[in-house]
Amino acid sequence: MLKLGVPSKGRLMQETFDWFAERGVQLSKSGSDREYVGQVEGVDGVELVLLSAGEIPRELAAGRIHFGVTGTDLVHEKLAHWADVVEPVAEMGFGFADLIIAVPACWRDVTSLHDLDAVAARFRADHGFRLRIATKYHRLVRQFLTAQGVADYQLLDSQGATEGAVKNETAEAIADITSTGATIEANHLRILEDGLVLKSQATLWKSHSAGGDCGPLIRKISAH
Amino acid sequence: MSQLRAETARLLAAFEANGAVRLEADILQPADVLLDLYGEDIRARAYVASDPLRGEQMLRPDFTVPVVQRHMAVSAEPARYTYAGPVFRYQDSATGRAAQSEQVGYEVFDRSAPEVIEAEVFGLFHQILAPLGLTASTGDVGLLRAAIDGLSTSDARKAALRRHIWRPLRFQSLLARFSQPVAPKTLGAGGQQIGLRSAQDVQERLAQLEEEASAPPIPAAEIEALTDLLAIRGKLPEALKLLQALTSRLPSIGPAVAHMAARIKALDAAGMDVAPIGFEAAYGLTAMEYYDGFVFGFYAAEPGWPAVASGGRYDALTRVLGQGRAVPAVGGIIRPEYSLRATKGRLSC
Numbered sequence: 425m426l427k428l429g430v431p432s433k434g435r436l437m438q439e440t441f442d443w444f445a446e447r448g449v450q451l452s453k454s455g456s457d458r459e460y461v462g463q464v465e466g467v468d469g470v471e472l473v474l475l476s477a478g479e480i481p482r483e484l485a486a487g488r489i490h491f492g493v494t495g496t497d498l499v500h501e502k503l504a505h506w507a508d509v510v511e512p513v514a515e516m517g518f519g520f521a522d523l524i525i526a527v528p529a530c531w532r533d534v535t536s537l538h539d540l541d542a543v544a545a546r547f548r549a550d551h552g553f554r555l556r557i558a559t560k561y562h563r564l565v566r567q568f569l570t571a572q573g574v575a576d577y578q579l580l581d582s583q584g585a586t587e588g589a590v591k592n593e594t595a596e597a598i599a600d601i602t603s604t605g606a607t608i609e610a611n612h613l614r615i616l617e618d619g620l621v622l623k624s625q626a627t628l629w630k631s632h633s634a635g636g637d638c639g640p641l642i643r644k645i646s647a648h
Numbered sequence: 649m650s651q652l653r654a655e656t657a658r659l660l661a662a663f664e665a666n667g668a669v670r671l672e673a674d675i676l677q678p679a680d681v682l683l684d685l686y687g688e689d690i691r692a693r694a695y696v697a698s699d700p701l702r703g704e705q706m707l708r709p710d711f712t713v714p715v716v717q718r719h720m721a722v723s724a725e726p727a728r729y730t731y732a733g734p735v736f737r738y739q740d741s742a743t744g745r746a747a748q749s750e751q752v753g754y755e756v757f758d759r760s761a762p763e764v765i766e767a768e769v770f771g772l773f774h775q776i777l778a779p780l781g782l783t784a785s786t787g788d789v790g791l792l793r794a795a796i797d798g799l800s801t802s803d804a805r806k807a808a809l810r811r812h813i814w815r816p817l818r819f820q821s822l823l824a825r826f827s828q829p830v831a832p833k834t835l836g837a838g839g840q841q842i843g844l845r846s847a848q849d850v851q852e853r854l855a856q857l858e859e860e861a862s863a864p865p866i867p868a869a870e871i872e873a874l875t876d877l878l879a880i881r882g883k884l885p886e887a888l889k890l891l892q893a894l895t896s897r898l899p900s901i902g903p904a905v906a907h908m909a910a911r912i913k914a915l916d917a918a919g920m921d922v923a924p925i926g927f928e929a930a931y932g933l934t935a936m937e938y939y940d941g942f943v944f945g946f947y948a949a950e951p952g953w954p955a956v957a958s959g960g961r962y963d964a965l966t967r968v969l970g971q972g973r974a975v976p977a978v979g980g981i982i983r984p985e986y987s988l989r990a991t992k993g994r995l996s997c
Contacts, residue, residue: 529839533853538825541818543853545811547845554687566688573818575811579688590843612840 425471426636429483429492432460432474436626439518440493447648449641467644469637478502480629485509487633491641497523497601497624501561510629513642519626521601523561525568525619526608528590528597536617537572540597544576547596558582558595561621565599568621587611652750655984655991656732659752662776663730666768668754671731673714679704682713685938685968693737695747707736712938712962713969715755716977720970726758732984744952746985754959755979757966762976763907766942766961767914769978773946773957774920776982780990782946782956784924786884787931789813789960790904790941791891795874798900801826801866804856816933827871830861873897880929884912887927911942938965944980948990956990957982 430451431437441451450465451472462472473489480494481502493516499506527534534543544555558580559565565579580595587607589595599621602608608615628645630638664670679696680703695707708714711731719727732752739745754772758765774784796809805826812819835854841847877898880890891905915922932943941961948956959980967974 528841528843528845529836530841530843530847531845531850532836532838533850533857535834535836542808543845545808546849546853550849551844554684562691566692570689570692571817573812573815573821575687575815577688578683579691593844596843596845612842614836614839 426469426491426638426641427471427473427489427634428464428641429473429475429480429489429494430462431477431480431493433476436477436493436519437474440516440626443516443518444645447645449644467641470641481506481510484629484631485633487631487635490631490634490636490638492629492631493626494629495519495521495624496627497521497561497564497622499627499629500622501564504563509632511632513628513630514645516626516628519624521603521624523564523599523601523621523624524608524615525557525565525597525599525621526587526613526615529609529612529614531614534616537569537574537619540616541572541574541576544574548576554578555597556580556595557597557599558586558589559599560584560586561599561601564621572618587613652984652988655988656750656752659776659982659984659987660730660732663728663752663754663772666728666754666772668728668730671715671718671729673708673711673718673731673733675708675734675736676705677708677714678702679706681717681969682706682709685713685965695736695738709737710735711751711753711981712755712965712979715753715979716966716969719755719757719975720966720973725975726756726760728758729753729755745954750984751981752984753979753981755977757975757977759976761910762941762961762978763911763914765976765978766911767918769959769980770942770944771915771918771920773944773959773980773982777946777957777987780946780948780956780987782948782990783926784944784946785926785928785931786942786944787928787933788904788908788942789932789939790907791877791901791929792933793940794901794904795877795898798898799866799870799874802860802863804860805863805866814933816930823866823871823874826866827868828865830863832861833857869897877901878930880927882927884922884925884927887929888912891929932960938962940964942978948986948993950993953986954983956986 430440444451448466452463454461454463460474462474464470464472475483477494478498480492481499483489484492485503499510503509534540547555555577557577560583562579582589586598586600588611589598682690694709697705699705715729734748735751736748739747756765756769792813796806799806809822812822877894880887888909895902895905912922932939939960939962943960945955945958957980961978963974963976966977
């Protein structure tokens, strides 16, 4: 039996169900709406596993599920050398989100990473500590800023409501996902011109280590 | 394992015979000092553990910081220290290197003539490693620092270049930016004042940007000379000649080149054959973030090996850790796992 991991809640789950339905594969929750077990119809030998979207990368890497639906951002963040352990089967065309770096809108002088780097040097000299960037995407943001040559910053872990970190004075800038930018703006922040770290969307991934015959499901959804 | 222990003991004894005092350091180090010093990059390389009471701790990624801290606390100069033990760094699975590896080190805090101390440390490593048939490479970050100081540009631009010496890509992009007339900049629209950076801070930088907007580009001849400096590589005697010739185009490197000549003379006086020693002006600019002067490494021909030994001068690090008090410092480490393997390699062929 092959296992297909799908986000267990909300819009992402519903859109995943719709996407598979368009391709002749019916996914549904079985039993009570609160139970995290599901059914698969339209293709044989596949079982539905409902999981938190954040845990799907780990389960794919461990080979405990054969397929999984989750965002590009989570796979790239959580799996070092992700291309060695999973491969994208299909980009699903929803769940679009950009991982971006944003600074307070009142920083009129800061529009690029070059400015951010210059301000970080000055900030550290003035305050005695490194400019803080609140994020939960530590690996992606660090890799990006290292590649861009930004120095004198530190990452501050923020698992939610990250856009509020500057107003709360726990950070000077943020790195977070956004789809419309509305929350960024509402929190008096502005995205840097060259501050796009990663473009993400919901993607169907295949595990390299899980084994099994993945052909039937891949053929079914590719026939669409 | 017993062979590794014997190799470690042999190296410690060699350093002690040169007057070094043995130091111990905790494996678990407070993360804040290391993070403040090395920045976020260290998180991508070092093991961080969270302690609910003491805060973040780090498995020591090197001995330099605890040794400097220890020295700054007692601070009787001159001082020579040696130490041995494991260090911990994440390794890319592709390299096949172990995350836990051994180091044996030698650090000198001495206010004598800098070239004499550099020649002592390099000479000692050279002598200990001589039987292994390794290739020695050297560099001197002081040359690039001196070249930056001599550019016809503002202090702010020089400071920006100096700050990115250890990030060659960013350094090159800054250099390219400063070699052009300043591009007009569209400012942000502004918004409600939030965060620790004050409106006055923003105003100050806006004033700087305005001043900067009329800054003339760094002359092309200077950029070219700086690029030529970074491209210099060869054996020590040839490299010195090239550098001496370059001083006519980059007069500010004169003292740094004279210092290098004095170091070669000191090595020569100690009876070392300097002819086969390599020199690269850009050596040590990517891997060795805290070295700010003479740098060196000893390499085996085997692909995928780290340097069997490496080291250099790190005066600026002592200033940071000494809270304003600085001491000239030169030191280095040998990786006994690799010096041992190199020894075996020599014996079998």
